[in-house]
Amino acid sequence: MSVNKTILIATANKGKAEEIKKIFQDTNFDIKFLFDFSDKLENLNIFENAKSFEGNALIKAIVVGDILNMITLADDSGLCVDYLDGRPGVISARYSGLGTDEANYLKVLKEMNGVAFDKRDCHYNCTVAIYDPQTKFVDTVSGIWEAKIALEPKGNKSFGYAPIVLAKDFNYQKTNAEFDPEDLININHRGKAFRKAIEVLGDYLKK
Numbered sequence: 001m002s003v004n005k006t007i008l009i010a011t012a013n014k015g016k017a018e019e020i021k022k023i024f025q026d027t028n029f030d031i032k033f034l035f036d037f038s039d040k041l042e043n044l045n046i047f048e049n050a051k052s053f054e055g056n057a058l059i060k061a062i063v064v065g066d067i068l069n070m071i072t073l074a075d076d077s078g079l080c081v082d083y084l085d086g087r088p089g090v091i092s093a094r095y096s097g098l099g100t101d102e103a104n105y106l107k108v109l110k111e112m113n114g115v116a117f118d119k120r121d122c123h124y125n126c127t128v129a130i131y132d133p134q135t136k137f138v139d140t141v142s143g144i145w146e147a148k149i150a151l152e153p154k155g156n157k158s159f160g161y162a163p164i165v166l167a168k169d170f171n172y173q174k175t176n177a178e179f180d181p182e183d184l185i186n187i188n189h190r191g192k193a194f195r196k197a198i199e200v201l202g203d204y205l206k207k
């Protein structure tokens with residue numbers, strides 16, 4: 001890729017930022033994060049009140065992109081459990097109402113108590129919105145990662161619902177939290193979505 005451009009990634013999550021850095025390491029894009037502009041975003045409030053991952057990703061990309069006047073990528077991700085009719089879904093980060101990853105995944109485990117393993121299918125969804133405030137170009141791409149809900153939490157190497165998610169790629173033998181998150185970026189939902197976004201950006205900037 002010959003494009004050399006600074007891109008803003010609209011996240012302040014340090015764990016997510018480390019994953020994204022690895023996705024972009026072989027590109028010519030120079031990426032920045034929200035914490036790189038804390039002085040300009042001190043009073044930033046983004047209301048992610050859409051009913052879809054796409055809607056929330058677009059809200060974040062447009063709000064931040066317009067403030068900083070930078071091409072912006074924003075993602076919205078979540079865990080969707082078949083048995084729970086797709087919950088926690090877009091409210092994955094605040095599912096328990098208690099504000100911690102542990103409380104969120106323990107709530108899911110409680111709701112799945114007694115459910116047979118063959119009925120514990122789930123998937124991660126990551127949708128990335130791409131926005132250029134100068135041209136108003138906008139697009140979205142998504143990545144899906146199939147898995148099952150574990151019977152109990154295991155591992156402490158990752159964040160979010162990772163301790164209770166068993167990826168299909170590993171035959172459901174280990175939770176995602178038993179791996180370093182950077183080692184999963186080639187197969188997980190976030191890696192899939194951001195690699196698609198890189199392709200879209202490359203094509204867009206060559207025009």
